Amino acid sequence: MDMTLQLSRTLKGQEEIFNHGHTLRPRHRHILFSVGNGVSFGELRSKLPNCTELEAMVNELLQSGFIQALRSIAAPHSAPARPATPAVPVAAADFLSARAYVLEFLSALVGTKSPAYRKMSEARDFAEFKAVLPMCQKVVAAVASPHQAAEMEAEVARRVGG
Numbered sequence: 001m002d003m004t005l006q007l008s009r010t011l012k013g014q015e016e017i018f019n020h021g022h023t024l025r026p027r028h029r030h031i032l033f034s035v036g037n038g039v040s041f042g043e044l045r046s047k048l049p050n051c052t053e054l055e056a057m058v059n060e061l062l063q064s065g066f067i068q069a070l071r072s073i074a075a076p077h078s079a080p081a082r083p084a085t086p087a088v089p090v091a092a093a094d095f096l097s098a099r100a101y102v103l104e105f106l107s108a109l110v111g112t113k114s115p116a117y118r119k120m121s122e123a124r125d126f127a128e129f130k131a132v133l134p135m136c137q138k139v140v141a142a143v144a145s146p147h148q149a150a151e152m153e154a155e156v157a158r159r160v161g162g
Contacts, residue, residue, distance in 0.1 A: 002041060003041050004041070005069050007039055007044065007068070008036075008037055008038045009032065009067055009068075010068050010121070011122070016032060017033055027051075028060065028066075031051070038100060070124060094159055095125065098156045099120065101152075101159060102120050102133070103121055109144050115135075120132050120133075133153075137152065
């Protein structure tokens with residue numbers, strides 16, 4: 001498996017970790033937990049150096065829909081350009097960090113079953129992230145407070161360098 005392959009939990013994977021009624025075996029859950037909201041296969045390998053069956057277990061999690069492969073972080077972006085691209089390119093690590101932060105923020109305030117959480121977890125690039133972020137901010141402002149929505153917005157801006 002390509003060591004630069006970027007892995008991320010899916011909504012199904014998030015629910016497996018955060019909700020009751022676990023369906024995976026402990027070793028698979030440990031890998032799912034270690035994947036978090038974005039990690040390369042190489043980083044996962046270094047986190048779990050004694051897991052001899054890591055590649056096979058990651059493949060099982062991919063096939064059963066608990067995690068997804070985004071793309072290799074060293075590979076050039078091959079998808080067609082979208083009209084809503086940022087003026088300054090955002091590094092994949094910055095995008096993943098910001099998305100993980102928003103997902104954690106939403107999880108704590110509105111839970112993982114929220115449409116805002118689902119849409120954010122489905123964001124695969126910075127353009128999709130930027131398109132979903134206003135909805136997430138509105139949900140946080142409505143459920144918690146406008147102050148917390150502004151706090152989330154400021155932290156996202158810090159993480160993506162804007």
